[in-house]
Amino acid sequence: MQVEADDVHKSYGDTVALNGVSLSVKEGEVFALVGPNGAGKTTLVRCLTGTTRPTSGEARLMGETPEKTDKKTVSVLPQEFSPPERLKPEELVEYYASLYPAEATRGADSLVEEMGLGSSRETRYADLSGGQKSRLKVAVSLVNDPDVIFLDEPTTGIDPEGREDIWGVIESLADGGTTVFLTTHYMREVERLANRVALIDEGEIAVIGDTEEVVREHAGEPRLVVRTVGSVEDALDALEDGRANTEDGALVFEGVLVDGIGETLDTLEDAGVEYDEVRWSEPGLEEAYLRLTEEEVHE
Amino acid sequence: MSFSVRRIRGEATAELRSFLRKPAAVFFTFVFPAILVALFAAVVGAGGGFFEEPQGYYLPGYLAFVILLTPLSRLSSTVARGRDHRRFEKLATTPLTRIEWLTAHVLVNGVLIVGASVLIAGLLITVGGASLTVSFADVPVVILGVVLGVAAFCGVGALIGAAVSSEDGAIAVSNGVGFPMLFLADTFVAPETLGVGAPVVEVLPLTYFSRAVRGATFTGEPTAGALVILAVFAVLLFGLGAYFLPWQD
Numbered sequence: 001m002q003v004e005a006d007d008v009h010k011s012y013g014d015t016v017a018l019n020g021v022s023l024s025v026k027e028g029e030v031f032a033l034v035g036p037n038g039a040g041k042t043t044l045v046r047c048l049t050g051t052t053r054p055t056s057g058e059a060r061l062m063g064e065t066p067e068k069t070d071k072k073t074v075s076v077l078p079q080e081f082s083p084p085e086r087l088k089p090e091e092l093v094e095y096y097a098s099l100y101p102a103e104a105t106r107g108a109d110s111l112v113e114e115m116g117l118g119s120s121r122e123t124r125y126a127d128l129s130g131g132q133k134s135r136l137k138v139a140v141s142l143v144n145d146p147d148v149i150f151l152d153e154p155t156t157g158i159d160p161e162g163r164e165d166i167w168g169v170i171e172s173l174a175d176g177g178t179t180v181f182l183t184t185h186y187m188r189e190v191e192r193l194a195n196r197v198a199l200i201d202e203g204e205i206a207v208i209g210d211t212e213e214v215v216r217e218h219a220g221e222p223r224l225v226v227r228t229v230g231s232v233e234d235a236l237d238a239l240e241d242g243r244a245n246t247e248d249g250a251l252v253f254e255g256v257l258v259d260g261i262g263e264t265l266d267t268l269e270d271a272g273v274e275y276d277e278v279r280w281s282e283p284g285l286e287e288a289y290l291r292l293t294e295e296e297v298h299e
Numbered sequence: 300m301s302f303s304v305r306r307i308r309g310e311a312t313a314e315l316r317s318f319l320r321k322p323a324a325v326f327f328t329f330v331f332p333a334i335l336v337a338l339f340a341a342v343v344g345a346g347g348g349f350f351e352e353p354q355g356y357y358l359p360g361y362l363a364f365v366i367l368l369t370p371l372s373r374l375s376s377t378v379a380r381g382r383d384h385r386r387f388e389k390l391a392t393t394p395l396t397r398i399e400w401l402t403a404h405v406l407v408n409g410v411l412i413v414g415a416s417v418l419i420a421g422l423l424i425t426v427g428g429a430s431l432t433v434s435f436a437d438v439p440v441v442i443l444g445v446v447l448g449v450a451a452f453c454g455v456g457a458l459i460g461a462a463v464s465s466e467d468g469a470i471a472v473s474n475g476v477g478f479p480m481l482f483l484a485d486t487f488v489a490p491e492t493l494g495v496g497a498p499v500v501e502v503l504p505l506t507y508f509s510r511a512v513r514g515a516t517f518t519g520e521p522t523a524g525a526l527v528i529l530a531v532f533a534v535l536l537f538g539l540g541a542y543f544l545p546w547q548d
Contacts, residue, residue, distance in 0.1 A: 051388050052548045076392040082384040084313055086320040091313070098309025099393040124320070144393075 001060070002027050002148050002179040003048055008057035010043050010203075017043040019203040020057070025196075027147075030170065030180040032194035032211070034187070034285075036293060040203040041183040042079050045152050048181070049076045062148060072104050075146035077137055079153045079183070085126035089117045089136050092125060097143040105143050115139040116165060131162025138166055148179045155189060167192060187285040191215075197285070199292050206292050211285065218292055219283035221255040224264055227277035238271040256280065306395050310403035314377075318407065328369045328415055336361055336419055340427030352489075354429030355517040358420060359509035360486035362445065365415045366508070367477035370408040371452040371459075372470055377404070378460025379469035382545040391546040401457060401541045409449045416445055420516075437515040440522050444515070447526065447533040448508040454536030461543040485509045504532035 003025035010018040018040045025031040033041050046052040047059045050066030061069040083092050093108035112118060115135045120128060128136065138154055151170070155163040163186070170193050173180055184190060190197050190211060198208040207214055227250045228235045235251055236244060243264075244251045251273075256264050261280055268275060318324050339361075343354050381387050390400065423429040433441070456473060463469040482488050483496060484505035490497050500506050511525040 046388075046548065049392050050547070051391050071392060071394045074392060076389060078385040078388040080385055081389055083386065083389075084317050086317045087313060091316060095309055095313040096389075096393070098312070099306050099390070099395045101394075102305065 001025065002029075002062055003031070003181055004058075004060040005044065005048060006058045006060070008044070008047055008054045008059055010040075010047060010052065011055050016203050018047065018054070021200070021203070021205055022057075023198055023205060023208060025179060025181055027179055028174070028177045029196060030174045030182065030194045032190040032197045033181070033183045033200060034185070034190060034197060034289060035200035039200045041200055042152055043203075044200065045076070045078075045150050045181070045183060049074070049150055051076075051078075072100055072144055073147040074149070075141045075144055076150045077141040077152060077154055079156075081137060082133075083125060083137065083140060086124050088122060088124055089128075089139070090121055092136060093139055093143055096140040100144040104145065106145055108143075111139050111142060115169070131158045131165070134158045134162055135165055135169075138169055142169075142173075146178060148181070149173065150181045152183045153185065154182070155184065155186060163189070187289055191285050199289060201293055207288075215283070215285050215288050218288035219285065220287055220291065222257060222280065222282045224253040224256040224261060225279040225281075226251040226253070226265075226268065226273075226275045229274040229276055235268075235271075235273040238273055239267070240271075241267075243267075250277075251275075258282070303394070303399065307399050307403045307406070310395065310400055311407050314404055314407045315410075318373075318411065324369075324373060328365060328411055329418060332361060332365045332368070332415060332419055333422055335364065336422045337426055340423065340429075343427065353517075354423055354427040355431045356513065357487060358423055358429070358431065358516055359512040360481070361419045361423070362412075362416050362512060363448075363481060363484065363486045363505050363509060365412055365419070366445075366448050366452050367473075367481060367505075369411060369415075370405075370449045371456045371477050372473040374404060374408070374453050374456030375459040375463070375469040375473040376466050378457050378544065379463060379466040382460070383466065387545045388548075397541040397544045397546055400544065401453060401537060405446075405450045405453045405537070408453055409446045412445050412449050413442060416441070431516045432519055433516050440515040440526070441512055444508055444511040444522070444526060444529065447529045448505070450533040451504045451508075451529065451536045454533070454538070454540030457540030458536070458543055461540075461545050480505050485513075504529060504536065507532065 001024045005021050005023050008018050008021045021044055033044065035041050043052065047054045048061060048066060059066055061074060087095065089112045090108045093111050097105040097108060112121065115138065117132060117136060120132055125133065125136065134154065141149060155166050167189065170180055182194065194211050196209060197211045197214055199206045207218060232246050232249055232251060236246060244253050246252065253264055258280065339357065340354060343357060420431065424431060459472050460469045463472050480503055483493065483499055484503045485500055486505065486509045490500040493500065507525040507529040511522045511529060514520040514522040514525065
């Protein structure tokens with residue numbers, strides 16, 4: 001295992017940040033950790049990277065305690081990290097590369113170019129756009145060509161284009177066999193990038209598994225929503241089969257798969273129900289996340 | 300314990316670039332002390348009051364001023380800002396060590412303060428008409444005194460930056476520590492005129508910086524004792540500063 005947490009607890013005074021977190025991440029995996037603000041994501045990253053010590057339990061990175069891990073092979077992009085603001089992109093990449101042995105680092109020039117910052121070489125970090133800053137922060141996290149990389153909310157606060165660029169970088173890291181530990185608030189990001197996902201809430205892992213499996217088990221059924229021309233109650237009476245419900249003045253069919261849409265609409269037509277709008281949606285991780293966090297709140 | 304010249308050079312280069320690109324930092328290290336020297340030279344030249352000693356007597360005071368302004372105040376704000384901007388969290392996950400980080404900052408500050416010292420001494424001689432008794436043999440003593448003073452006050456700056464929760468707070472505390480010290484450390488005011496405050500003079504690292512520099516440049520008194528005590532302060536404060544850098548939360 002590249003990353004392991006075994007019953008990790010972390011408290012700050014009376015505040016419990018982590019309450020018995022256990023997880024493991026395999027080599028080459030893209031693992032996403034999601035959860036509400038203050039759920040314990042960053043504290044867990046800190047425990048796993050050695051910038052804080054668990055109150056109890058054990059964190060291991062590449063088989064060692066984080067403090068003893070060979071730092072040449074690991075990289076971390078902390079949440080809200082901001083590098084020295086008066087340095088230019090290439091200077092920043094060179095600076096962080098200088099902290100590793102020369103033979104273990106990637107060229108600043110190519111990294112700046114690869115991250116699409118070639119036209120901003122002469123611009124200081126403070127004067128870059130939000131998206132450029134984010135890309136540069138990812139670039140400085142890649143200088144040592146790490147085997148394991150922790151990215152703590154790398155796309156928060158940047159525009160969709162910038163986000164897309166960073167997703168591309170993470171995908172190429174994964175293709176190259178790098179283990180990626182990602183924390184994020186964007187479920188689309190998880191669905192696109194992560195092999196596995198864990199939801200953390202109030203310092204505890206609420207669910208962990210393959211991304212598709214978590215969606216399947218927790219997101220709910222696909223839904224077909226039909227807006228009728230006439231009264232929705234009349235339509236419901238006309239159907240007589242009890243398959244539909246009403247919601248916000250529309251008929252709702254739960255559990256209709258994409259190849260069952262035609263059959264459902266045929267049933268409506270046979271019953272003489274006229275409609276002017278049909279919407280079908282398949283729930284994703286967003287819905288699973290909302291359901292799971294709602295359950296936690298109610299519990 | 301690893302110690303890498305490459306890492307220290309990388310950190311020092313980034314810090315020097317950051318310093319040179321911040322006009323306020325350059326102003327307060329070179330221009331402001333020059334203005335101060337010119338103003339004080341006029342006051343000292345007029346004689347009377349506290350300033351009854353010859354111009355050369357006050358050189359350690361001027362140098363102490365830049366040491367308190369740049370290594371102490373600037374380093375405290377650098378550490379506080381570095382923590383706020385999560386820079387130490389990033390550095391802690393690289394092979395760079397706390398000692399290497401602080402060594403790089405002592406080197407950069409040492410070069411800057413030696414440069415500022417040359418400027419101040421030159422102004423004191425040319426504008427203030429001071430007569431300094433510096434021989435070639437004294438130059439290494441002054442440089443050593445400056446470097447040890449810088450190391451000691453970089454350590455204090457790191458301690459303040461680590462202890463205080465905001466950058467503004469760190470600057471306020473470092474000024475609160477530095478300003479009284481400027482007048483209590485045998486710099487501008489002779490200890491015997493301080494009355495009940497006189498014993499404090501002997502426990503301040505700046506006192507030994509002041510005595511070493513004054514011995515080498517003005518009175519000709521032996522400097523070894525002051526340099527040894529200053530070195531002990533430098534090692535102790537540097538070590539404490541490095542240890543308490545916010546590498547972990």
